[in-house]
Each structure stands twice: as C-alpha cells, then as structure tokens.
Amino acid sequence: AFKLQNVICKSLDTSYAEFTRCEMKVVRRGVAAFFMHCKVYKLPVTNADVSVSLLKKSNGYRPFLFNQTLDYCYYMRNPQAYPLIYSMHKAFMPYSNINHSCPYEHDLIMSNLIYKEDDLKDLPLPTGDYMIRIGVRTQKILRGFFKIFISKIN
Numbered sequence: 001a002f003k004l005q006n007v008i009c010k011s012l013d014t015s016y017a018e019f020t021r022c023e024m025k026v027v028r029r030g031v032a033a034f035f036m037h038c039k040v041y042k043l044p045v046t047n048a049d050v051s052v053s054l055l056k057k058s059n060g061y062r063p064f065l066f067n068q069t070l071d072y073c074y075y076m077r078n079p080q081a082y083p084l085i086y087s088m089h090k091a092f093m094p095y096s097n098i099n100h101s102c103p104y105e106h107d108l109i110m111s112n113l114i115y116k117e118d119d120l121k122d123l124p125l126p127t128g129d130y131m132i133r134i135g136v137r138t139q140k141i142l143r144g145f146f147k148i149f150i151s152k153i154n
Contacts, residue, residue, distance in 0.1 A: 003148040004115045033086040036110040044103035049137040057129035073102035091119035
C-alpha cells in the first residue's frame with residue numbers, strides 16, 4: 001500500500017500562474033487530503049508539456065523506473081497511449097478540473113484528494129520512499145512543478 005506523505009507546489013513564473021493553495025490536511029487519523037489551487041493569469045492555455053519523473057530515496061532522491069515528457073493536450077485526448085502515466089493520473093482525475101483536453105480557460109484546482117489503497121496498485125515498486133516530480137511547461141517555458149512524496153509499505 002502507498003501513503004501520501006507531502007506535496008510541494010512551486011511556481012517559477014508568478015506573472016503567468018501562482019499557487020494560492022497547496023496543502024495537505026489531516027481529515028482523520030492516518031488519512032490526509034490534498035488541496036491545490038493554481039491561479040492562471042494568462043488564459044487560455046492551448047499547449048502544455050508535462051515531465052513526470054519517479055525518484056527513489058537512497059542517499060537523496062535518485063531517478064528510478066521512469067522519466068518521461070509528454071504533450072499534455074495530446075495525452076488528455078489519448079491517455080491510454082501512456083499507460084504508466086495514466087495509472088498514476090487516474091488516481092487524481094476525479095478530484096480535479098485538470099481532467100480534459102486543451103484549451104484550459106480556468107484556474108487549475110485539486111480538491112479533497114484522498115489516496116485510496118488501490119490507486120497505485122499497478123506500479124511495480126519495492127517498499128521505500130519515493131518522490132514523483134512533475135514539471136509543467138507552456139510555450140516550452142518551465143512554469144512550475146510539483147513534488148509528491150509517497151511511501152510504499154507492505
């Protein structure tokens with residue numbers, strides 16, 4: 001089973017977009033929910049590239065299993081073309097408005113994401129601590145990133 005530990009959101013260009021909320025709240029003992037609101041100032045977003053990396057903690061975080069960049073607008077039209085990314089993405093799609101293809105003409109919101117025990121069951125990972133790093137680019141410029149810290153326990 002996986003446990004969501006922490007999430008860090010960072011905007012690198014606050015004239016383009018900024019995070020007004022990025023927090024985990026304890027909803028009950030041993031259960032945390034993630035909330036994120038990214039205010040986008042330059043709409044519509046008609047192209048976006050996303051880099052997704054999985055890193056394993058071992059004397060710092062080291063690359064592990066995959067590091068992939070994809071055209072997010074294409075991906076949202078054909079999510080099964082990227083099965084590994086899709087297996088992670090489907091865990092948060094119901095809690096987000098980032099669940100359709102381009103253009104995006106609104107702020108990006110994630111609300112009350114509570115990890116369920118079988119959400120990442122398709123990821124073949126050994127026990128340990130991991131970071132999923134997601135970088136977001138528009139017009140080929142890095143605008144921000146997320147760092148999602150999870151632990152796999154048996």
